[in-house]
Amino acid sequence: MSEHERIRTLLALAASGDLSPRDMRRVDEHVARCAACRKASDELAALASSLRALPTPQPPAELVARVCRLGTTRLELQRTPRNGTAFLAPLVAASWVAALATWPLVRAEFHWLFGGWHVPAGGLVGTVGAYSILGFVLACASALAVGMSAREIRRSK
């Protein structure tokens, strides 16, 4: 490839201002003595300048307003599950505490129901296990309630 051909490949990038100083010097030196490349270089530079001067089309105001409205709604919807999740953890913890605290009362009141389910005295593992089952059931119920509530909020929007 001759020097002329090499420079031709650089003219467009020279016009867009994307050549290194070293390549730019090479282009300038060649353009100074080559009429065809000078003409092409001038045309490309004028085109680059015209492209920069093209008018900017504006989006319709109602489109921007609609996107803003939709965006706001979407952001609120995205926030709702996070609020639900943040609310869920303490609720589950509270369910566990309530289950552990009230289990002796529940057992005493409903001994006829739990008659066949005997937890041996001093059976720590069995007692904790029984408490855990009740706590788990209550936590699931809480989670379900929170989930349904979040869904209702989403539907209402």
Add this chain to the structure above:
Amino acid sequence: MAPSEVSGDILAVQNGDPEAFASLLGRYQNRLYRYLLRWVHEPASAEDLFQQTWMRVIQNIRRFDAKRNFDAWLFAVARNIAIDYLRRRRPASLEEPLGDDFFLSDALATGAPGPLDQVLRSEKIESVRRALESQPPVYREILSLRFEEEMKLEEIAEVLSVPLGTVKTRLARALERLRTAFSCMQREEVSS
């Protein structure tokens, strides 16, 4: 708006702040709309893609790392949406063949500023716009990103997800093609 303000808005949008979203939308609305219009030509389609882009931004904004370049990320999102749209509508339109080379006349020469020169200049800019619109989308896009959005080549490479060398080649080819198209238009106007 300074880059730090944009970063602040992005962090706020990530936390669900609608006012920050409105600020971000106001900041980028013209540039994004222009970019999409360069892709699809028709204002109605550009409007549809504009809305889709912002909805996609909201959907994915939490995964965006605020230390990265938001401009490049936003335009990459818009680009993917525009390409999907064009593939659905005109599968061949993204790969149009290159044309033959012509030499451009002296129509681009600039004269001394005056009323007549201003008219000629606005006519010239209109011709350049038409020449730009006659180009395939990949070339329109890179010309728009470089000259209208004033993005650096590295940013363009990030938007297009291609190496820097590819950006340089594509930009050079796009500008040469535009010169050819503009030259043809000038010849037709002179002969008619």
